[in-house]
Amino acid sequence: MTAFTMIPSLLALYRIDHDLHEFNNRLAAVMKDQVAIENNITRLNASLAEFESAGRKLQATISSHELDMKSRQEHIEKMRTSLNNAKTNKEYSAILIQISAEKEEVSKIETTILDFMGQLETNMKSASGIREQLHVAQKSLDDSRRQSSQRVAELQAHIRELQSHREQATNAVPPESRKQYDRICQRYPGDAMAPVEFNENDMDTITCGGCFMGLNIEDVNLLRGRDEIRRCQSCGRILYLPEMLPQQTSA
Ligand SMILES: [Zn+2]
Incomplete structure (x- = not known):
């Protein structure tokens, strides 16, 4: 055969790309499980952050209701004291009505607080369930990484070696042919x-x-x-x- 150079240079590049594609696929397959676990961890962390934020809001709401209740209870105490200083029956019964109304408010607030506390408890249970799931997922990610670390290192070494050869092989192909080759590569990666x-x-x-x-x-x-x-x-x-x-x- 005559001294062909262009097609052989393309072939040399193609053979490297073909292997690179193959090794990258194998690496992706090994990493697939880990990527799935990592995605799950990301999702769980986002969900945990939501529950924690909702928990903080509930806690703040409860505190503010407790403060309100406390000041109303103090008000009731003051009104009880002022009962002794009432000068008329009318004044006395007016204070009693006020006390009764305030007591009713306090009771409503108590109910509200109990309701929020129930919500907070549910929230904390959910958050703790998510923390447990995170713990399990993290452990399985660590296991998976440990088990595959050698395989991943081998594949990465192969890929690095191929990439280092690829540069030389690419330079050997005439630019016009390389352009054409690159375009076809986009359609058929490694093929x-x-x-x-x-x-x-x-x-x-x-x-x-x-x-x-x-x-x-x-x-x-x-x-x-x-x-x-x-x-x-x-x-x-x-x-x-x-x-x-x-x-x-x-x-
Ligand atoms: Zn064909």
Whole structure:
């Protein structure tokens, strides 16, 4: 074969991207459970914050009602004292009516306070249930991280290594071809190229290894003759011939 450089440089980049995509997928699969637990923890924390805020509001409302009740009770005491100083029966009974009205108010406030206290108790129970769930979720996150840490580290090391090779491989591809390649990568991440699949003894059946649609003998001949991009008419992937793949001996 003549000294082709462009298609081989694309192929080298493609093979790195293909592996990168694969390792990133594996990493995502390992992380999936952890991400789900982390999302749950975020949700639980938000919910806990709501309950705590509502609890503080209830507590403040209760305190203010208690203060109101206390001042009314003091008022009742004062009025009781003033009963002794009443000069007329009329004045005396007027104070009694006031006392009775104030007592009724106090009783209403007591009921209100009890109601709020009930709400606060329910709120605190809910918050404590959420704290328990958070504890369990955090523990399962720690377990999951511990169990997968080695696998994650291995995959991340692979990915870092591929990324370091990728830069060099990218620079080896002519800019125009790289643009085309990048565009196809957006459509088929890690899968922008496809082999032309055929059997030398049966050239009637030539297919695209990406979409499995039929190709022509022309596709094979042109790829053998010219170092230029030829794409599958059906899926748009950049075609290559299996024979173009580098020998396995090259590292
Ligand atoms: Zn195709």
